[in-house]
Amino acid sequence: MDVTNDWYLVAASLSFLVPAGLVLIGAAGLDPDRAWAAALAGLAAIGLAGMGYWAVGFALQFGGVGLFYSDPGLMGLVWEWSALPANWGSGWGMAGLSGWFLGGEGMTPAAFALFLAHLPWAATAALLPVLALRGRAPAVAALVLALSTGAFLYPLAGNWVQGGGWLAALGRNLGIGHGMVDFGGAGSVFLVAAGVTCAALLVWLPRQSPRALADPNLPTVHLPMLAVVGALLLPVGVLGWSWSNPIQAGIIGELGPLRGSVNSLLFVISGSLIPVLYTWFVTGESDPLMAARGIAAGAIAGLGAGPFITPTAALLVGLLAGGSVPFVTFAVNRLLRLNDMAGIVSMTTIPALLGLISVGFFADGSVGAGWQNTGVGSYLGVTWQGVTGLVAASGFVADFPGQLQAQVIGGVALLVWGFVMASLICVPVAALAHGIEMATAANHTEEQGFVESRSTIGGVDQSNGAVDERVLSPTSPVHPQWVQQEQRTLRE
Structure with missing residues (x-):
């Protein structure tokens, strides 16, 4: 791995345009007061997530990565914990245990490149739930959730996939495809964030008042220019996000970066089409916020599929991901009445799942030979066959349903992980905040009664x-x- 190239610095810098764009798109659906609070909380969430990832998150995610990738620059990161005994097989890693505070002999240029590449991932995972919660949860509670997500929830999920953990090892240990393939963090970042957001929205009510299901009015767009600017930032940020990981860049091959970049743009372009047409058909005019959310949905789906599928398949999956946004928005806000005005659930959940599952169907084997140390040299008896789903390219053998099974297992595991762990965090925090609020209200009532009792003296x-x-x-x-x-x- 050659990390002396300035490209890794440039790509990691561009990656921060992804959380910036998502902040703008999320804030566009909020009223000006909530948008201001959400933007401020978003900055605080990024700061807390960055500190948490520096202190413990990187170690949890990549503390044992040297056990699974034979790069000389990663040989100092070889301490991985697993709850399963050794006779179950190797590679069932669940948490890294070296690299705390970015210190120790394992911190080589390759390790620092990994940190730079994944810091925007941690910031984004922590940021999204905060955008949905501002205005309905106490600021301290939202920031506690952001710190927990950036320091623990995302890094552990990232260890299971990008760090060589148990989801990545499904292929080596159980023969299920190449293991879970999550090229750009659609699962470890966005599905985890979706699970956290769903749990937080369910804990912190109130829900909005019921509206007629036949009401054609869309969510109010308070700041449409924010949505437009955020949507324009995402394609640039996604390109940097996709190619800043030095581990993947070293094994993706010559075709991967170029086809993957084309796929990313096709995902973004196609993601906006159905929301634009749908809103025009329903209301008589296109909605900029829904179009921007469709672009975000397409970009997130593209991070799951990456360069493993063909451009035609990328266009199709992008259409489906973007087309899911208005319908999921309707279900979340009208049927469930969760009042997700930032649109986090609709932008992340279904698109991330579609991107991951598309690998099980449309990966053609042209990219990803030896991915996650599975099928190095040959796979299914074919030399240099990469990640393959149902539709294999000429000369390769279909790997179905094995790869699809790995994708489904990984997607469900990451979504449930985010939801369950966030529930364990949010419920006691909400109970504590409610108790403090009730005690404060009771104290205020006593003081008011004391003043009123003295008001008629003399x-x-x-x-x-x-x-x-x-x-x-x-x-x-x-x-x-x-x-x-x-x-x-x-x-x-």
């Missing part, structure tokens, strides 16, 4: 500062000067 009415003349009768023991002093004290 005949003084605190509501308007008037003095009851009946109390200040000539026979009253209360002197007017004392009443004025008490009134001044109460006002202070």
Whole structure:
């Protein structure tokens, strides 16, 4: 692996356009006050996720990567934990245990390149739930969730796939395809974030009031220019995101980068078509926010499929991913009434699953020979056959349903992981926040009652500062000067 090339620095820098674009698209569906709060919380989430990933996240994700990839630059990262005994086979890794705080002998140029490549992934996974929660959950609770996602939930999921863990080893250990193939983090980033977001939205209510199912009105677009700018940033960011990983760049071959880049653009282009046509058909005019969300959905699906499928298949899957957005938006906001005005669930869940599953059907074997140390040299008896699904290119053998099984297992596992772990975090945090709120309200009520009980002392009415003349009768023991002093004290 040659990490002296400046390309890795450029690609990692461009990758940060992905979270930036998603922030703009998410904020476009919020009212101006919530958009301001969401943008500020998004910046805080990126900062917390970055610190968490630097401290523990990188070690959890790549602490044992040297056991699975024979690159000399990764030989210091060889400590991987597994809950399964050794007689189950090698490669059932579940968490890395070296590289804490980016320190130790294992931190070579290759290791730093890995950190730079995946820091935007951690930031994005932490950012998306925060965008959906601002305005309905306490700020501290949202930031706790962001820190947990960037430091623990995403890195562990990333270890299972990109770090050589148990999902990546399904092919070596069980003979299920090449293991779960997740080229650009559609599963480890966006499915995990979708699961976290769903759990958080279910915990922090209220839901919006019911609306007629036949109501054709779309979600309000408060800031359409934000959606347009965010959609324009995504294609550039996705190209950098896809090719900043030095492990993948070293084994993808000559065809992979060029076909993968073309596929990424086709995913983005086709993702916008159905939302534009659908909104025009339903309301009489195209909706910029729905089109931008369709572009994001296409980009996310493309990160799952990468260069493994043909451009024609990429165009088809992009159409399906973008076309799912208005229907999932309707289901989430109208049927379930979860009020996901940032559109996180609709942009991530179905598109990520479609991108991953498309590998099981449309991967043609031209790219990915030896992917995840499976089928090095030859696969299914064919020399240099790569990741293959149902539709194999000429000269290659179909690997069906093996590869599809690996994709389904991985997608379901990552979605459930995000949902369950986020529920375990959100429920106690929400209960604690509710308890503090109730205690504060009770204390405020007691203070208000105490003030009201003193408001009539000496005949003084605190509501308007008037003095009851009946109390200040000539026979009253209360002197007017004392009443004025008490009134001044109460006002202070």
